[in-house]
Amino acid sequence: FLAYPTTFAIIENLKYFLLKKDPAQPFYIGHTVKSGDLEYVDGEGGIVLSIESLRRLSRIFEDPDKCPEQGGMIWKLSEDKQLAVCLKYTGVIAENAEDSEGKDVFNTKSVNALIKEAMASHPEQVADGCCSDTAITFSGLAPNHMHVMMYGAYRLRPYGHTYSDALVFLPPAGSDND
Template sequence: MAFVTLLSYGTSVTEILSERPTTTLVITTGEVGSSYGSSSSSSSSSLSSPSGAIAAKSSYPDLFEEVRIVCIVLTYADNRDKATHLKATWGKRCNRLIFISNQDDQDLGAVDIGVEDSHDNLWTKTRQAFSYVYENLLHEGEWFLKADDDTYIVMENLRYLLYGYDAQKPIYFGHKFTYDDNVYMSGGGGYVLSKEALKRFIVDSLNNETLCLKAQPSSEDFEIGKCLTSVGVMPGNSMDPIDYTQRFHPLPLRDYVQPDAMDWLPGWLFNRSLEPIQTGPSCCSEYAISFHYLESKDMYLYDFFLYRMKVHGIEKQLRALPSKISSEIG
């Protein structure tokens, strides 16, 4: 079904579904923080990765400037406090952060796009959000992240994933679901479109009723997945290449890490996830990107453990940047 449409755009489905940048590992004795490099005084040593690759890199380019991401957060006026806490934590690491709401709020950075807030209007709101960004903020990024106001994003790890990919190719990333022979990304776990993917969605798909459902009550993540597929946008592989664990998560971390989590996680997570779900202490990628259904206090908790807390005597292992993918997509 959808795959036939993909092939008509001249792209090999199996190529992009399996394609991911080569990743290597590097150990550095420099301080590990929110930046990507170590100081010139840091020493590094090579380490063989499970794939046999060798890394001996001790510094990185400035990925904040090289992988520019516009963050689009769906919220509403009654959730202003929650949006404020998001802005104070991971939102400040976006190249541009914009809240899509039902009320303008200059201090927060929220824009009223004229859609009444309700769950039934979520697909309408998502369509309008991307249309607004395309018309007003396209020049501010190469990648366009959609998240909810209860989603936490590790922006550095997202840039690390995206570094190997060309934003001029039609691709998007997230936690991959499948339903009714369609592949799409979990809305709650966040998904990110390349600039070319956004252009195809707005220009080629959005107003074509044969390709993209008109605004009406429906699941926004499922519908945008169908719209993107219809114009040859590929669902990229975001699984960790070292241990094949998930990087985007539709649930909070606490739901995955307990040893008995497999017994009580919701059935839809297993039934719809295209790739395997792991639980317990090794449930998630060391370079995890997103978690969903967080309270405001969780935003600060995640921020503390990720960016402030250190464990004396434990050095961090850093992976070298992935290689750029050279094959043609789209």
Template structure:
């Protein structure tokens, strides 16, 4: 081989070696730089397109991801957080119409908090008052305000829903404007129930009615069949006026042969609650409650999947909204 060819061969060999070393160097430097570029507290599931991307963009939370960095390195398709798919699935399969009992005085105060928090998670939500407010919007019923008219208000609201929204849902939940509902947990509970059966659920009280009835403040939910019976036969079987709304409605359900059902979880823990989370958690019960509660307060250890709480101020609703949907302990997997 001539001297000229030998020199040419050595030049190509050196150039190739230099390129290889450069690739190794930049690959390692990229890996060491990236953790400082992306906050280490962020995490997400990813499906990388290349090995380098996998090492550099693994564990980035979808909600707070640095999109500029991901775009630069041709980042992965971000997968939904754990549990989202199941909640979305139940939203389609377990259709819940929520209706809120409110008044002109509390519409833009208490009811506004419902509207901005849990109310938006129902498949359909309606707000009933004694006066129509198209801006909110609220549906005005031909009834006077005051506790002595609560039964009439409830009966008229369910009648309106039966006539206008019967096919919009499978379950129909009544709540006050100081009730907070975790709608995903409500659907989870109802997912094992049959809406074709005449049944309704809530926080179970025992006096005055053989099968008991449910606390109005904790909210109660009717099956489609229960609402059908109400719409067809309530005029003949149910009182139209009164101030004990939950008791009167319970008598109506019993007359229509709509059964009460237990809403406790498999461990006997409660889901619907007549009072605030702190009261239920620390068992701060008034004397009347121990008499009214079907289990005498003995089973009121809260479920890990609670549905409702009562006596919630707007401030408490927004606080609960943060605790349930935003607060996350870093590094602790869901149980």
């Protein structure tokens, strides 16, 4: 998992999301963006690579024609685009991560920005329409906002509120995941 210092990650949600994935299969997941013919995962929201993708990436680094250590056109691109170009040579393509409702789980914006957008486009559904219930990342946060996110995600429990969510975070039967 790769993320910027300004990206807040809820690791439990990341682990839950990855339970459905086979690390022996190549995958490269996050918030996808298209730039010309290149589709890549935006580093702002975080990037997840499977073990197999890392193996393939390691092998392609040995080919200076495809992924040169220095120089070449690839170095004029941003880091996340460089990664996508190298992975494309290995047959690993970017995959957008969404929840069961089609909402992004790797967010390239802060919660504040996402709520403002939701208020502008559909104010009657801000709580439901803003973000995924199983969001993994939010980006663009200053350190003090990280503390607020930590409090909200891990400490705050309204008195008298009964949690009757349908979400159950258990590994699949026969899984050796914790």
